[in-house]
Amino acid sequence: MAYFIGLMSGTSLDGVDTAICSIDSPCEFSLIDAHTYPIPETLKQTLLTLSQESHADELLLYAELDVQMGHLFADCCVQILQKNQLNPVQISAIGSHGQTLRHFPDSQFPTTLQIGDANIIAHETSITTIADFRRRDMAAGGQGAPLVPPFHQALFSDPQKQMNRVVLNIGGIANITILPADSGTVLGYDTGPGNGLMDDWCCKHFDCDYDASGKLAAQGKVDKDFLDLMLGDTFFSQKSPKSTGREYFSYAWLEQQLATYTNEVSAIDVLSTLLELTCQSICNEILALANPVNGQIKTDIDEVFVCGGGVRNTLLMQRLQDLLPDMTVESTEKLGLHPDWVEASAFAWLAHQTMNSLTGNLPSVTGASKSVILGAIWQA
Template sequence: MAEELFIGLMSGTSLDGVDGVLADFSGERLAVRAHATATFPVSLRAELLALNTLGGDNELHRAALAGNGLARVYAGVVEQLLADTGTSAAAITAIGAHGQTVRHRPGEFDDVGYTLQINNPSLVAELTGICVVADFRSRDLAAGGQGAPLVPGFHRALFARDEQPVAVLNIGGISNLSLLPAGSGTVLGFDCGPGNALLDHWCQSHIGQPFDTGGRWAATGRVLPDLLSRCLADAYFAKSPPKSTGRDLFNPDWLAARLLDGAAAQPADVQATLAELTAMVCATELQRHGEGIHLLIVCGGGALNDHLMTRLRALLPAVQVLSSAERGLPPQQVEAAAFAWLARSTMRRESGNLASVTGARGARVLGAIYPA
């Protein structure tokens, strides 16, 4: 059987860089042929983070140039994937290039709202010579949906089991949960709240590291009950799905507003509390909406955080908590593979959203195509 090759690229809310996979869809199951990563240049990361903050100057100009910079990083990852596998650009059907979300305000202001991903897919197509699919979220918003999360359909294709319901938890900058019924029931999915974004911010600010490797620093601290309570009191956590969020809400200003005793708090204790916040909101949402689910598959960078995984297992004693690596796909490859899958859906004129997840008025073909 001929290979059916797509490339998926993912740069998420953690802002730690780009993950890319070369995925083959010709078999019964997705096969990842290669995985490549690239960190963002320091100046590009700083600009992307700044553009996610309201009130900046000259944003249109800066966003356009940041899109060019992101496109060049994307093209570098594609080049690496092709070189590592000896694959020609002509053999790739399309690249799924999600872009970098800097604003996500579905349903606000005028009942439609907007979601904004910085990107220059035309430049990616020009630099790689490969068809690019981008702008996956806008059509779902136009149809009344949240535009996120978009990965539950892929999670269903990859991880669902006929004999038992399964939950898939992606912990990137924001955490999102997919609830997959046994058989052909209705899939649910939504953003739980903060994942690594606040943890990474606090870590960078206090120990100068981009993230807390393995959660080892958080494990040295103690949870601050008052701070945790103030965080958990945010109205987002009480909302019912469909719901989605991002750095628009869960950002350093949000944390500072709740860190009333920040001058007296030990930094390691705040880190421990933020880790507990992430674990608690994920566990609570699974308990609220995932009745009868006893298997949780965790992906994203959070799956590599041993402390977070330990806390999830403690908070969910009746649930088997596994890394996606134990189900055949390493945690940092899952979202990139999802956007390869979404690009394939677009090229086949198949719907990529699940209305039961996003709240859209129905299934829609997502994305815009930029031919090679």
């Protein structure tokens, strides 16, 4: 039995998801245990600032955060090992996504930056560590993201080959994976904001980290004109492959949208409209697959399975179902994996791929010229 640890600290910065998984082949997977460890508040705020704004001492701050996140990731691994009474020699490898600070796949010199020094993780855990997953895909001409769709394909495709499925991840940014019933081409890409803009607005205006269950947003109303203004952003009309991050859909982006808007809109109505922005930008993409234009191949979507923190927003989940009345919208828990642990498990799975010299990207998703083995290996 081969054990792997997956680490995921997403753009929502709500903690470090840490998963121990048993993986014997790409399709033989089981979750042993998982836990979310908190990011210290001061560290979290510094990460948020650096991911969305320029900083006078940016290079030094980046270098120091790289070390701090390395220690934090290592500590998360040590804690979950102790919790499960496992020894480091029982773990084949750690797969660490790292904390994304920058992602510019469409610039003149495409680049992406994830921090969390893997040297520190390997040294402090005595476990071989694999990190820096995105840049090999970008070297092959890809977006470097999303990287989780191959795991979705292995774990969540309909075994009876009867249902076309979408796996929807809603973290700080939202992304979809399209799993065709006929073993056809798997697609996947970022759709735009997930929880990130709503969380930022809650922090600035409601003195809370997030809108629990959507209770605050339910008190407001959607400003349709402001919604249409935001949906007019060029990202939403781009064709896949495409990826984005909170360096683009940032609080500064939202302030710019508000400055452009000529009408007054209350704080509570802004929050309601941001929730609708997330839902409509996601559903517009899914509905476009089911109702294509310009002769594109139609994919009748039957089921949408949701993972990530957005699952806990009751209002958001209800709006998704309202906007997709001909599809079932449910948590990935129905498929056997709790929505909180899908991404961390995926990086354990990607570590297994790398350690076995198996490719980890899908060119149909990222736009890479070919499938490649992802990540760099830091030996224990």
